[in-house]
Amino acid sequence: MNAISKLSIGQVNSMVLLRLLIGWHFLYEGVIKVYSTTWTAKGYLLSASFFQPFFQWLASESILPAVDVLNIFILLVVGASLLIGFRTKWACLAGIGLLLLYYLAHPAFPWLPQGPSEGSYWLVNKNLIEAAALLVLALFPTEKRFGIERMFKTKK
Amino acid sequence: MSTKQNIFQTLTRRDWLKSLGGLSLFGAVWSAGASFSTKAKRERNILLQTLNIKAAAPPPTATMEGSPLRIGIIGFGGRGEHLVRSLGYATTEWLEEMSRAEKENPADTRLKEFKDQENLNIRLTGVCDVFDVHANKALQSFNGNGNTCKRYRTATEMINSGEVDAVVIATPDHWHAPLSIEAINAGIHVYVEKPMTHSIEETYTLRNAVIENPKVVFALGHQHRQTQSFLTAQDAIAKNVLGHISLVMTATNRNDDNGAWQYDIHPDANTKTIDWELFLGSAPKIPFNAEHFFRWRKWWAYGSGLSGDLMTHDYDRINCILKMGIPKFVTASGGIYTHRDGRNVPDVMQINMEFPDFKTGTSQEIGKEQGMTFVYSATLGNQLDRGTVLMGHDGSMELGNAVTIFADSGSTRYKKMIEEKRIDPYVPIFQYDPSVNGVDAVTSATAKYFANKGLLWTYRDGKRVDSTFLHLREWISCIRNGGKPSCGIQEGFEEAITAHMGGLSYKLGRKIEWDNEVQKIIALPGEDLDAILLDNKV
Numbered sequence: 120m121n122a123i124s125k126l127s128i129g130q131v132n133s134m135v136l137l138r139l140l141i142g143w144h145f146l147y148e149g150v151i152k153v154y155s156t157t158w159t160a161k162g163y164l165l166s167a168s169f170f171q172p173f174f175q176w177l178a179s180e181s182i183l184p185a186v187d188v189l190n191i192f193i194l195l196v197v198g199a200s201l202l203i204g205f206r207t208k209w210a211c212l213a214g215i216g217l218l219l220l221y222y223l224a225h226p227a228f229p230w231l232p233q234g235p236s237e238g239s240y241w242l243v244n245k246n247l248i249e250a251a252a253l254l255v256l257a258l259f260p261t262e263k264r265f266g267i268e269r270m271f272k273t274k275k
Numbered sequence: 276m277s278t279k280q281n282i283f284q285t286l287t288r289r290d291w292l293k294s295l296g297g298l299s300l301f302g303a304v305w306s307a308g309a310s311f312s313t314k315a316k317r318e319r320n321i322l323l324q325t326l327n328i329k330a331a332a333p334p335p336t337a338t339m340e341g342s343p344l345r346i347g348i349i350g351f352g353g354r355g356e357h358l359v360r361s362l363g364y365a366t367t368e369w370l371e372e373m374s375r376a377e378k379e380n381p382a383d384t385r386l387k388e389f390k391d392q393e394n395l396n397i398r399l400t401g402v403c404d405v406f407d408v409h410a411n412k413a414l415q416s417f418n419g420n421g422n423t424c425k426r427y428r429t430a431t432e433m434i435n436s437g438e439v440d441a442v443v444i445a446t447p448d449h450w451h452a453p454l455s456i457e458a459i460n461a462g463i464h465v466y467v468e469k470p471m472t473h474s475i476e477e478t479y480t481l482r483n484a485v486i487e488n489p490k491v492v493f494a495l496g497h498q499h500r501q502t503q504s505f506l507t508a509q510d511a512i513a514k515n516v517l518g519h520i521s522l523v524m525t526a527t528n529r530n531d532d533n534g535a536w537q538y539d540i541h542p543d544a545n546t547k548t549i550d551w552e553l554f555l556g557s558a559p560k561i562p563f564n565a566e567h568f569f570r571w572r573k574w575w576a577y578g579s580g581l582s583g584d585l586m587t588h589d590y591d592r593i594n595c596i597l598k599m600g601i602p603k604f605v606t607a608s609g610g611i612y613t614h615r616d617g618r619n620v621p622d623v624m625q626i627n628m629e630f631p632d633f634k635t636g637t638s639q640e641i642g643k644e645q646g647m648t649f650v651y652s653a654t655l656g657n658q659l660d661r662g663t664v665l666m667g668h669d670g671s672m673e674l675g676n677a678v679t680i681f682a683d684s685g686s687t688r689y690k691k692m693i694e695e696k697r698i699d700p701y702v703p704i705f706q707y708d709p710s711v712n713g714v715d716a717v718t719s720a721t722a723k724y725f726a727n728k729g730l731l732w733t734y735r736d737g738k739r740v741d742s743t744f745l746h747l748r749e750w751i752s753c754i755r756n757g758g759k760p761s762c763g764i765q766e767g768f769e770e771a772i773t774a775h776m777g778g779l780s781y782k783l784g785r786k787i788e789w790d791n792e793v794q795k796i797i798a799l800p801g802e803d804l805d806a807i808l809l810d811n812k813v
Contacts, residue, residue: 139297143304150308154316175382202304203297269294270286 122259135265138201138256141249145214146198152191159187167224168231174224193217201256204266211257218250318697326680326705328511337752339396344751347401347439349430349454350446351409353538354468358443358496359413361744364399365389366416392744395751400438403427405550406568408543429553430454434461441492441754443747444468447577448584449558452477459484459491466750468496469591470583470774471767474805475796478771485764494750494760495767497591501745504678507707508596508665515636516680516705517667518688519644520597525589526661527581527653535614535622535655536572536584540565559811566617573618575778576811580620581653582607582777589651590628591762591770592663592674597635599647601769602628605787607780613656619811622655626777638669638688651777670704677708772796778808 123131152158161183167174177186193213200210227233227240227247238245262268286294348359356366365373373386402413402424410426417424427433434442434457441464444454452472455465459481472478485493499505511517529535544565551563558576561567571577572584579587594600609624633647652661665672669686673679682689684700692698746762753760776787776796788797798804 139300142297143300146301146304147308150305151312154309154312156316198304199301202301204294265293266297267294269290 121263123261123264126259131261131264134256134259134261137252138204138207138261141214141252141256142198142201144198144249145194146202149191149194149198152194159183160190163221163224169223169226169228190217204262204268206268207262207266208257208260211253214253215250215257218246218253222246222250322692322698322704326511326516327514328507328516328705328707337756337758339394339748339751339755341396341755344395344397344754345400345438345440346397347403347427347433347442348399348413349403349433349442349444350450351402351404351413352406352445355404355409355443355445357743358445358466358468358747359399360389361392361741361747362397362399362443363392363395364417364422366412368412368416388741392741393748395748397751398422399424401425401427401433401436403430403433405554406541406544407548408541428550431457434458434463439463441465441751447554447571448579449473449577450556452481453556455493456481456484459488459493462488462491464492464750464754466494466496466747469770470579470587471495471771472775473577473579473583474809475772475775476805478768478775482764482768492750492753492760493764493767494746494753495762495764495770496743496746497588497595497762497766497770498742498746499588499592500595500761501742501749502676504674504676504707505592505595508672508674508678511672511678511680511705512596512635512665515638516670517635517665517672518669518683518686519637519639520633520635520665520667521644521647522666523593523597523647523649523664524661524666525593525649525651525663527585527589527651527655528658528661529655530658534658536570536578536618537614537616538569540569544568570618573614573616573620574811575619575809578620579774579778580781581609581622581624581655582626582781583774585653586624586626586651586777587770587774589663590649590773591766593649593665594766594769595761596665596674597633597647599630599633599649601772601789601791602649602776603631603789603791604629605773605776605780605789606785607777608784609653609781613654621781624651624653624777624781626651626780628773628777635667638686644668677706679703679707680705775804775808779804782807782810 123134126134161178164174164178164183164186176182194217197210197214197217200206201214222244225231225233227242227244229241233240236244263272346362348355351359356369359365360369370386373383373389376383377386399413399417399422402410402417403426404410404413414424414426425436425438427436430442433439442454442458444451444458444465444467446454446468448470451467451470452474455467455471456477458465472481485491512520546563549563549568551568554568555561567574567577572580578584605626605628607624607626609621611618611621612623614622628649628651629646630649631646634645637644663674665674668683669688670680670682673681680703682693682698682700682704684693686693689698689704693700698704750760752758772789776789779796780787789795790797796804
């Protein structure tokens with residue numbers, strides 16, 4: 120019935136570890152932005168190398184404040200959800216959506232400018248990998264093994 | 276309720292740990308992020324309070340009301356067109372071109388910015404250009420909408436017509452001073468492009484003319500004085516953030532034909548459409564030469580090479596911040612290495628200016644530090660952006676449209692803070708970027724180069740404004756409401772003398788000295804410095 124019920128303990132623990140690491144990353148990114156008075160996605164959006172009209176529209180004066188708040192909110196919610204183990208499937212899907220937006224604004228296409236980056240990428244970059252990892256987590260939810268939902272697990 | 280109680284009752288210690296373990300991680304990550312951010316912010320605020328640099332507010336904007344000011348433009352080439360546009364008058368051709376550019380690229384806001392520009396309440400009543408095509412372009416564009424623009428064959432006719440209150444001079448260099456002097460003596464206000472003069476002698480004559488006509492407002496076209504970042508930099512220097520500045524480095528880097536003054540030659544240029552004799556003026560008499568007419572910056576007869584054309588911008592940028600005046604010594608070198616096309620002004624040039632008495636305050640014992648070298652380094656064969664750097668004992672300042680200050684790892688003032696790891700010499704201690712997060716639709720490489728130097732655009736209340744517009748506005752405001760332009764005759768005198776010392780050192784191959792007591796460039800016995808400077812054979 121459950122995808123993880125067929126997994127070994129080691130496999131489940133690895134899944135939990137992956138979930139906690141990604142949750143950690145999302146939450147920290149969100150918290151830093153909450154406490155920064157100057158952070159905005161404007162630069163990232165305006166310098167988009169793909170789907171420019173869309174991302175530049177997101178950066179327009181009237182939309183941007185909502186985009187900034189929504190971005191921080193999703194980072195915090197996804198991070199919290201993955202860390203505490205609550206509704207992780209929905210969090211994974213929301214996280215994938217956000218990461219794909221990051222990816223599409225600056226995709227690692229060889230014919231597009233790469234901009235500042237800490238590594239070398241061809242088509243695949245860390246945003247895409249993190250999104251794929253979230254897809255795995257969405258298909259193998261572990262919150263009933265480690266997470267707040269374990270509390271409410273129906274005992275058989 | 277009873278079901279829940281049952282669930283909780285069945286939870287083991289292991290279940291509790293596995294259920295709530297994530298909460299502790301959540302708390303740990305949140306508090307780590309919060310404490311890191313708060314600490315960084317607190318450190319930053321302490322540092323900013325210590326430095327106490329104020330991004331100076333723009334000078335109060337004076338009124339433009341009253342009867343319209345009547346302005347005449349002398350020299351309606353590329354720069355003349357830009358100046359007139361800043362006054363609110365764009366040619367039909369430019370409007371059409373910008374309209375097309377806007378359609379092709381919605382991020383191109385040049386047309387919108389022009390339309391949004393404040394009305395300076397002026398009438399463009401006259402144009403004077405020796406080339407019929409230029410003059411006719413002005414006449415066709417500026418007659419209508421309540422404006423009447425008349426062509427004058429000579430500047431003398433325009434100045435004495437009684438139909439202009441002020442003139443904007445954007446001619447080749449050798450006409451700057453003669454026309455300015457004539458206008459000032461006739462009581463007409465003057466805005467002249469840089470360099471202020473073409474010879475040493477006329478620098479003194481022009482200064483005397485301005486002093487003798489105190490009612491006339493004279494301004495020199497170094498528009499970067501309006502740039503917000505320069506006002507911020509001035510305050511940082513006043514607060515002695517950098518310590519004693521011993522070296523300033525500025526550079527010109529261009530690598531395109533336009534940047535090397537290889538402008539297009541108009542197909543209609545000939546002896547019938549150009550008043551060649553009038554163009555030549557004081558220059559050596561030679562037969563009509565279209566290349567000399569359109570690319571006059573390449574010859575000493577009409578232009579001033581890198582020292583007058585571009586070093587003057589950098590010199591005045593630094594002079595407006597450090598107020599160091601005329602250098603005691605100037606040594607220049609260079610050659611024609613990138614454009615061997617018959618020009619006689621150098622295209623690669625290095626000018627070292629020495630200021631042995633210069634002081635900006637110190638963080639060390641009094642008397643240890645004094646004196647500064649200002650290096651201007653230029654090539655027209657490479658466009659690596661080398662920026663502008665002011666180097667002091669306590670810190671370095673990178674200066675452009677933004678101001679970035681780094682503490683120096685050997686600083687006395689910041690020693691304790693560096694030891695306590697509260698300052699990282701590799702992370703700026705101060706940054707001022709008025710365009711923060713903005714991406715400009717500045718297109719050409721040359722435009723970008725000037726924008727980075729703070730020469731094209733500045734920001735007022737977060738809105739991008741053409742600094743040439745602000746500079747002209749300041750001049751017009753002084754005419755209307757009184758006051759002194761930020762780049763007036765004294766600043767112009769210092770700029771012109773320094774440029775001429777650079778040109779002389781290049782031509783003579785020796786160190787040129789300024790005698791501040793007698794206010795003269797020292798010449799060797801029998802030496803005619805102006806003849807050497809203007810010599811068009813070398």
